[in-house]
Amino acid sequence: MSLRGQEAVSTWSAPGGDDSTYAAPVITTSPATETRSGQLVFPVADSVKSVNSAAGLQTAPVIDLRLIATSDLHACLLPYDYCANRAVAGRSLSEISRQIARARTECANSLLFDNGDFLQGNPLADYVASAPRRKRAHPVITAFNTLGYDAATLGNHEFNYGVPFLSATLKDARFPVVSANIATRLGTSPSRDQTFVPPFALLKRRFADRDGRFHTLRIGVIGFAPPQIELWDRDQVAGRIRMRDIVASAQAWLPRLKARGADVIVVLAHSGIGAMTPQDGMENAATALAALPEVDAVIAGHSHLAFPGPGIEPAPGIDPVQGLLAGKPAVMPGHSGSHLGLIDLVLTRTSHGPRRWHVSASTARLRWRSEPAKATEVALRKAIGPDHRATLAWSRRVLGESRVDLHTHFATSAPSAALDLISAAKADYASRAIAGTCWAKHRLLASAAPFRSGGRSGPDNFTDIPAGLLRMRNMSDLYVFPNTLVALAVTGAEICNWLEQSAALFHQIAPGASDAILHDVTVPSFTFEVLPGLSYAIDLSQPARFDHHGQLVNPSARRIVGVRLDDQPLDPDETFVLVTNNHRASLAMTNASGLKPQVVLSNGVRTQQVLADYIRSVGTVGAPPRRSWHFLPLPGTSVKITAGRASQAHLDDLASFRPEHLGTDSNGFEHYRLYL
Numbered sequence: 257m258s259l260r261g262q263e264a265v266s267t268w269s270a271p272g273g274d275d276s277t278y279a280a281p282v283i284t285t286s287p288a289t290e291t292r293s294g295q296l297v298f299p300v301a302d303s304v305k306s307v308n309s310a311a312g313l314q315t316a317p318v319i320d321l322r323l324i325a326t327s328d329l330h331a332c333l334l335p336y337d338y339c340a341n342r343a344v345a346g347r348s349l350s351e352i353s354r355q356i357a358r359a360r361t362e363c364a365n366s367l368l369f370d371n372g373d374f375l376q377g378n379p380l381a382d383y384v385a386s387a388p389r390r391k392r393a394h395p396v397i398t399a400f401n402t403l404g405y406d407a408a409t410l411g412n413h414e415f416n417y418g419v420p421f422l423s424a425t426l427k428d429a430r431f432p433v434v435s436a437n438i439a440t441r442l443g444t445s446p447s448r449d450q451t452f453v454p455p456f457a458l459l460k461r462r463f464a465d466r467d468g469r470f471h472t473l474r475i476g477v478i479g480f481a482p483p484q485i486e487l488w489d490r491d492q493v494a495g496r497i498r499m500r501d502i503v504a505s506a507q508a509w510l511p512r513l514k515a516r517g518a519d520v521i522v523v524l525a526h527s528g529i530g531a532m533t534p535q536d537g538m539e540n541a542a543t544a545l546a547a548l549p550e551v552d553a554v555i556a557g558h559s560h561l562a563f564p565g566p567g568i569e570p571a572p573g574i575d576p577v578q579g580l581l582a583g584k585p586a587v588m589p590g591h592s593g594s595h596l597g598l599i600d601l602v603l604t605r606t607s608h609g610p611r612r613w614h615v616s617a618s619t620a621r622l623r624w625r626s627e628p629a630k631a632t633e634v635a636l637r638k639a640i641g642p643d644h645r646a647t648l649a650w651s652r653r654v655l656g657e658s659r660v661d662l663h664t665h666f667a668t669s670a671p672s673a674a675l676d677l678i679s680a681a682k683a684d685y686a687s688r689a690i691a692g693t694c695w696a697k698h699r700l701l702a703s704a705a706p707f708r709s710g711g712r713s714g715p716d717n718f719t720d721i722p723a724g725l726l727r728m729r730n731m732s733d734l735y736v737f738p739n740t741l742v743a744l745a746v747t748g749a750e751i752c753n754w755l756e757q758s759a760a761l762f763h764q765i766a767p768g769a770s771d772a773i774l775h776d777v778t779v780p781s782f783t784f785e786v787l788p789g790l791s792y793a794i795d796l797s798q799p800a801r802f803d804h805h806g807q808l809v810n811p812s813a814r815r816i817v818g819v820r821l822d823d824q825p826l827d828p829d830e831t832f833v834l835v836t837n838n839h840r841a842s843l844a845m846t847n848a849s850g851l852k853p854q855v856v857l858s859n860g861v862r863t864q865q866v867l868a869d870y871i872r873s874v875g876t877v878g879a880p881p882r883r884s885w886h887f888l889p890l891p892g893t894s895v896k897i898t899a900g901r902a903s904q905a906h907l908d909d910l911a912s913f914r915p916e917h918l919g920t921d922s923n924g925f926e927h928y929r930l931y932l
Contacts, residue, residue, distance in 0.1 A: 476513040745856050752826070796815070
């Protein structure tokens with residue numbers, strides 16, 4: 257379904273050189289750009305054209321081209337929180353579609369792109385991935401088709417539900433999906449790889465210049481994803497997907513795209529903003545990509561930040577005020593429909609050189625202000641309405657009930673009943689799965705992590721389930737990622753190193769310090785795994801032994817002390833079965849934390865399903881948090897933490913720290929002082 261009137265032909269190049277054809281819309285309203293105050297103005301180059309015209313001079317054609325971008329939508333299509341079962345405002349593709357419509361109205365020549373991580377992130381995505389014999393297109397693809405996206409690339413989370421699911425999902429896309437560094441088979445060089453989707457697309461569009469004359473332009477679009485996909489989703493992609501370095505792939509494919517006649521090259525980089533100097537295997541390669549000579553504009557993502565904006569620090573090649581990476585215009589439009597990225601390019605026709613058009617001026621900016629509902633939003637809501645209603649019905653199914661509140665407001669500061677439940681469900685499943693095998697004789701421990709614990713997603717990004725009925729939607733709340741359950745054989749010494757790596761979340765706290773910041777906000781909370789079956793203390797006066805990537809940074813440091821199991825010291829030489837998830841297991845097998853585990857169990861069952869089945873079988877779950885771990889006391893020392901909007905109702909979990917509420921910040925986070 258097109259929302260933009262007349263159509264032109266788009267072609268994109270497949271790995272073997274074949275061309276596939278797509279229908280893509282063109283609009284023909286008057287071009288304009290927007291100042292930071294919201295005022296619409298025409299580019300300065302327009303005044304030059306007027307002077308030359310008045311003098312009777314022939315001017316080179318000038319085309320205004322707008323690139324519109326979303327990224328990291330994570331299946332957030334409607335302004336609805338399925339976990340909380342309520343409507344919310346401020347995010348979603350539906351709400352940002354108003355800005356898309358406005359952006360198209362302002363500029364005659366525009367292209368709409370998505371930068372990846374669109375298939376995973378909420379109960380809607382979980383429902384679609386688990387629905388048997390589904391006939392309809394994936395609602396995200398339906399939304400993209402409805403809004404008339406011109407191209408998209410893949411992110412790392414596209415692979416969470418498996419390669420067959422992803423392949424089937426993409427078949428319904430009426431736009432090219434590209435990625436140059438995701439392969440099904442590696443060749444002798446990146447350009448000889450058999451890529452999973454086409455490495456690039458060549459979009460042929462007829463655009464009007466400022467004098468109303470039409471020109472056919474070839475817009476090259478190329479995509480990239482973090483090479484760590486091969487590690488992060490090892491169990492889903494092993495034997496199916498191979499990854500290449502981002503910059504090496506770009507250096508191989510960009511000359512081919514240029515040789516095909518691309519007048520403008522746009523990079524869809526599902527990658528964060530990092531150093532301009534490339535490093536092999538770098539995860540955040542957007543700046544290094546922008547530095548390549550063939551590139552005209554970059555759309556970045558993956559890290560859920562906003563660029564241009566104060567969230568990115570200035571650095572060589574990084575201008576967060578003007579929105580430039582290596583001198584090229586770039587945007588990173590947040591996540592979950594929080595922002596819309598706009599890059600405006602002024603293209604001037606050249607009379608010489610290999611490229612017919614060059615970028616003579618550009619601007620990059622973000623939008624997030626809400627606009628009145630438009631026809632595009634109505635069409636989008638209608639298109640995905642059946643999936644929304646089906647998700648609501650699925651998410652409201654009752655599984656059992658909990659005796660206690662299940663929340664993660666303080667799960668990184670004290671034991672949590674929510675994490676205890678997750679650990680119990682995983683342990684129950686694994687113990688039954690290995691029964692009758694040689695591993696059944698070993699004692700079993702199960703980990704859990706607080707996936708929803710604030711951070712960049714804001715003060716509502718906490719699990720907060722009241723005591724009472726537990727429904728299917730609560731499973732996605734407790735366990736937001738579709739990780740699969742994996743059990744490993746590890747020694748007691750390796751378990752201690754596992755806990756040491758988890759403790760990288762905390763700053764080193766000097767004894768006697770006043771109001772020190774407890775948590776390192778650069779460390780993701782989901783790296784903090786607890787083992788409720790053990791009892792142990794964390795000595796915050798010690799530096800972290802490992803960083804959160806598992807790299808040994810302080811070999812002599814030990815934060816984890818007094819580890820005991822069944823009231824006995826943990827034997828460092830005893831072999832245990834450790835139940836975790838596929839993501840953590842893959843990291844453990846490749847990092848430098850000293851873990852060399854053997855896989856005991858890996859059958860592809862999702863932890864969400866394990867949790868749901870456990871609650872169904874038990875019926876009533878939940879108990880006050882077990883005092884499995886605690887901070888080693890530091891008399892005369894206080895620290896500060898942040899928590900979610902409703903956290904004051906759960907201060908009993910922090911009773912031993914004599915918590916003091918310090919107020920609410922402008923973002924809605926609650927701040928507390930704890931006495932260690």
